[in-house]
Amino acid sequence: MIFDDIIHSIAEGESEETLEFTKQALAQGYSATSILEKGLITGINIIAEKYRTEKVNVPEVLMATNAMHAGLSVIEPILTAPTKKGLGKIILGTVAGDLHDIGLGIVKTMAMTTGAKVIDLGVNVSPKKFASAVRKEKPNILMISSLLTTTMSVMKDVIVELEAQDLRNGVKIIVGGAPITDAFAKEIGADYTFENAFEFRDFLKENLGKLLASKRADI
Numbered sequence: 001m002i003f004d005d006i007i008h009s010i011a012e013g014e015s016e017e018t019l020e021f022t023k024q025a026l027a028q029g030y031s032a033t034s035i036l037e038k039g040l041i042t043g044i045n046i047i048a049e050k051y052r053t054e055k056v057n058v059p060e061v062l063m064a065t066n067a068m069h070a071g072l073s074v075i076e077p078i079l080t081a082p083t084k085k086g087l088g089k090i091i092l093g094t095v096a097g098d099l100h101d102i103g104l105g106i107v108k109t110m111a112m113t114t115g116a117k118v119i120d121l122g123v124n125v126s127p128k129k130f131a132s133a134v135r136k137e138k139p140n141i142l143m144i145s146s147l148l149t150t151t152m153s154v155m156k157d158v159i160v161e162l163e164a165q166d167l168r169n170g171v172k173i174i175v176g177g178a179p180i181t182d183a184f185a186k187e188i189g190a191d192y193t194f195e196n197a198f199e200f201r202d203f204l205k206e207n208l209g210k211l212l213a214s215k216r217a218d219i
């Protein structure tokens with residue numbers, strides 16, 4: 001089964017194989033979304049669990065990450081809708097002190113399926129840098145990721161910085177990452193959190209129009 005091949009090639013960190021198998025899966029008629037969900041994300045989650053349980057080390061994780069990106073490069077152009085004016089702007093990044101960007105990359109791919117303009121600030125982004133990007137770009141949505149319990153609190157710092165610069169109103173803030181709960185999102189004053197990229201995609205499909213129509217209104 002082609003999904004098993006994709007999963008196995010990611011676990012082995014074999015980028016060229018992942019690229020090839022992803023192409024083959026498309027040629028066999030599987031949708032880009034199903035390849036993402038059942039192949040690439042499943043593969044990276046297996047290596048993530050092995051890292052968590054100390055069965056593999058950092059180099060294996062980085063090789064698996066490269067392999068996942070190789071597969072992503074094949075399906076991203078299919079998933080991505082052409083950017084259209086009027087479909088809004090989304091800024092995203094991982095907080096200062098945190099270098100994890102695999103999950104955010106997947107969420108970004110989902111954001112790109114909407115046709116909104118997506119601006120990626122990358123990893124290790126300080127509250128001031130988030131704020132200056134919001135000032136300059138005036139996005140409809142700001143998405144913040146954190147994978148570490150030690151950097152979660154920086155999400156709050158970002159919101160405080162936006163408030164201090166009078167930039168909080170008019171931008172919806174979505175936070176996410178493995179340690180982020182609904183209660184935490186609420187406590188720091190974020191608007192939403194989603195457990196994974198697919199929940200986020202479903203939310204956007206249903207609500208992006210309403211969100212653009214009324215920046216300040218609750219949806």
Ligand code: B12
Pocket residue numbers: 041044045047048049051052058061062065097098099100101102103104106107143144145146147148149150174175176177178179193194195196197198200
């Ligand atoms: C890959 C990884 C790394 C890689 C990162 C490579 C990269 N380019 O991202 C490397 C090896 C560099 C790394 C380093 C470290 N890591 Co690390 N890492 C992981 C690992 C194994 C997988 C994370 C991952 O990518 N998962 C796969 C993706 C698809 O899932 P995800 O990130 O959760 O994203 C999904 C959702 O969370 C959500 N999501 C994510 N962001 C957002 C944002 C928004 C807005 C929304 C809506 C949704 C959303 O959607 C995504 C897709 O569905 C996790 C363990 C784990 N099982 O999670 C540890 C883990 C996060 N790391 C951990 C730690 C401690 C570290 C280090 C401090 C060193 C160490 N001792 O290992 C350093 C810190 C470096 C730094 N300053 O950031 C700990 C964190 C513990 C904690 N409680 O804080 C974990 C949990 C491992 C563990 N020990 O249990 N790590």
